[in-house]
Amino acid sequence: MSAEGFATGRTWLGLMSAAALAACTPHIPPSPETGFVSVSQPFNVGDAGIAARAYHRSGAYTRGLATVADEATRYLAARASSTKRPAVVLDIDETALSNWKILKLDDFGRPIQGPCDIALDAPCGWAAWDQLGQAVAIEPTLRLFRQARALGVPVFFITGRPENQRAVTERNLLAAGYEGYAHLYMVPDGSRFPSAADFKAPVRASIEAAGYTILVNMGDQPSDLIGGHAEGKFLLPDPFYRVP
Ligand SMILES: [Mg+2]
Incomplete structure (x- = not known):
């Protein structure tokens, strides 16, 4: 208050703000469990990483x-002989090949750009990591591959990796044991798709149009599987990242 007994402009505004808050914001009592005054929020990403x-x-x-992969292998064995021109479709990352090494280093972030020096034990850019060609086989998927x-x-491999990674990706697949695949489909350089499904489902349609029946389609993301053009759809676990 001023010496004259009037609220000053600043104080009056403060009172107005408090009154407005009281009118607009619901009263929140402390949580009975924690004693904290708090609000709901998404799952904590640090806890998710742990x-x-x-x-x-x-x-x-x-x-x-x-x-999951062994179920796909059984499904293939049961259906292959009675299916005309059966085929298998596999995703690559976290399906055929594991990137656990840099998932850890990146603390589950997925920076695309930036260098990657494994010896530094520091975060890596994914494009540079892919160029190292050091991803290892996911063994149950390799068993399915060998059964096929x-x-x-x-x-057929269908991956979200770009064409400019073809040479190193082919070397990495062979080094991991994936010898004798029919074809590797990659995203054309410069192309962007709202969802991986927008690229992958039409590729599966083209495989079907060539006369194949896709008995098994296996990936680690729902976007590997949605959009049809496969009989058996197998989703591997992957709580580490999301590809829309
Ligand atoms: Mg994947």
């Missing part, structure tokens, strides 16, 4: 991969 590391470390991730080849079933 849970993801524990999930990988416990072996549950490896078991989950095997459960043993049955004479062609395997």
Whole structure:
């Protein structure tokens, strides 16, 4: 208040703001569980990272991969002989090849640009990491791949990696044990798709149009599988990142 007993402009505005807040903001009591005054919020990403590391470390991730991929392998074995021109479609990252090494280094962020020097034990750009060609096989998927080849079933890779990574990706696939695949489909350089499904589903349609029946389509993202053009759809676990 001023010496004259009037509210000054600043104080009056302050009172108005408090009154406006009281009118517009609901009263929030402390939580009975925590005693905190708080509001709802999305799941904490730091906690999600801790849970993801524990999930990988416990072996549950490896078991989950095997459960899904082995089911795909059984499905293929059961259906291949009675299917005209059967085929298998596989995604690459976190399906055929594991990037766990840099998922850890990047703390589950996915920076595309930037250098990658594994020896530094520091965050890596994904494009530079891909160019190293050091991703390792996801073994249950390699078992499915080898089962397909043993049955004479062609395997097509469809990846969101760009064409400019073709040479190193082919080397990495071969080094990991994926020998004898039918074709590797990659995103044309400079192309952008709102969803991976917008690229992958039409590619599967073109494989079908060539006369194949896609018995098994396996990926780690729902966007690998939605959009049709496959009989059996198998989703591997991947709590580490999301590809729309
Ligand atoms: Mg993937």
